[in-house]
Amino acid sequence: AQTVTQSQPEMSVQEAETVTLSCTYDTSESNYYLFWYKQPPSRQMILVIRQEAYKQQNATENRFSVNFQKAAKSFSLKISDSQLGDTAMYFCAFMNFMNYGGSQGNLIFGKGTKLSVKP
Amino acid sequence: GAVVSQHPSRVICKSGTSVKIECRSLDFQATTMFWYRQFPKKSLMLMATSNEGSKATYEQGVEKDKFLINHASLTLSTLTVTSAHPEDSSFYICSALGTTQNEQFFGPGTRLTVL
Numbered sequence: 001a002q003t004v005t006q007s008q009p010e011m012s013v014q015e016a017e018t019v020t021l022s023c024t025y026d027t028s029e030s031n032y033y034l035f036w037y038k039q040p041p042s043r044q045m046i047l048v049i050r051q052e053a054y055k056q057q058n059a060t061e062n063r064f065s066v067n068f069q070k071a072a073k074s075f076s077l078k079i080s081d082s083q084l085g086d087t088a089m090y091f092c093a094f095m096n097f098m099n100y101g102g103s104q105g106n107l108i109f110g111k112g113t114k115l116s117v118k119p
Numbered sequence: 120g121a122v123v124s125q126h127p128s129r130v131i132c133k134s135g136t137s138v139k140i141e142c143r144s145l146d147f148q149a150t151t152m153f154w155y156r157q158f159p160k161k162s163l164m165l166m167a168t169s170n171e172g173s174k175a176t177y178e179q180g181v182e183k184d185k186f187l188i189n190h191a192s193l194t195l196s197t198l199t200v201t202s203a204h205p206e207d208s209s210f211y212i213c214s215a216l217g218t219t220q221n222e223q224f225f226g227p228g229t230r231l232t233v234l
Contacts, residue, residue, distance in 0.1 A: 033221055043157075043210060045225035091162060095221065105151060105216045107223055109162045 002027045004094050006110035013082045014118055020067075021077045021113050023092030030054075031097035034068065034075045035107070040088040048090070051075065053097070082117045089114050121147045123215050125226035132203055133234055140198045140229045142213030148193035149215035153223065154186075157210045169196045203233040 003026045013019035025034070036048040051059045051068050058066050063083075067076045079086055092110040122145040132138050142152055150171045155163040167188050168176045175188035185207075187199040196215075200207050210230050214223040 035222075037225075043212075043228045045163075045212065045214075047222070050222065095223075097221075105220050105223065106153070106165065106168065107214075111162045114160075 002029075002032075002094050002096070002108050004092050004108050004110040006092055006113050008113045009111070010114045010116070012116040012118055013079075015082055015084060017082055018078060018080045019082055019115065021079075021090055021092075021115065023075045023077070023110055025073050025075065025092070025094050027073070027094065029096060033095040033097065034066075035093040035095065036064070036066070036075075036077045037091045037093060037109075038086075038088045039091065039112075040085075045091075049077065079115075084117050084119060087115060087117045121145075121215070121217055121224040123149075123213065123224045123226040125213055125229050127229060128227060129230040129232070131232045131234065134204050135202055138200045138203055138231060140200075140211055140213075140231075142196045142198070142215070142226050144194045144215040144224070147215070147218055149196075149217070150193060151216040151220075152190060152196040153214045153216070154188060154196075154198050155212040155214070157212060157228075159210075163212060166198075200231065203231070205233045207231065208233045 005024045032053045034051045038046045038048050049061045049064050063080045065078045089112045091112045094108045124143045126141045152169040154166045157163050166181045169188045169190040171190045177183045190196040212228045213226045
């Protein structure tokens with residue numbers, strides 16, 4: 001069974017600084033997707049970034065980038081130029097690759113990291 | 120991006136009553152929807168997977184007779200908490216699997232409080 005581990009329950013960063021949230025996972029599959037979701041105080045889950053395991057290039061979305069190390073099964077999120085609006089819970093998640101008639105696209109979540117951006 | 124709505128956003132009910140929560144995909148058809156429960160400061164716990172036109176698949180430990188799921192159309196799934204009790208108070212979140220089937224889109228959640 002797949003598992004996702006986020007070892008940092010809480011982190012804080014100064015505004016405009018850079019912070020890295022770590023995530024490791026365990027799977028025997030070779031094709032899968034990895035996600036980082038943000039959950040602000042409103043509780044709405046927002047997709048931050050996604051990575052396809054078969055792509056070697058690390059995904060980036062503006063100030064957000066990942067360091068995907070497939071062999072090490074590591075998927076960290078780097079937030080550059082942190083902003084007050086980045087304060088939220090961040091969840092790392094794993095999804096099996098969807099084959100026709102295969103898995104149902106279940107997401108497996110880590111326990112989350114609470115990030116506080118301080119002015 | 121795809122939009123998923125939930126209704127109601129919050130509900131307060133008396134112990135013993137039943138509560139229905141709706142999850143709708145607004146601009147796409149979702150053959151698969153998921154229902155999660157989230158306790159304060161905790162991660163999302165998958166309760167069940169809802170497939171259009173078939174019975175839902177429940178995770179271990181989730182009572183299917185208490186948490187009734189109906190996915191009658193490609194855009195609507197409902198979760199009914201039957202005979203709710205205070206321990207059912209929680210934040211319930213639904214998501215819908217997108218048409219490419221490699222991303223889930225989340226609703227805004229429903230806060231249930233059972234008195």
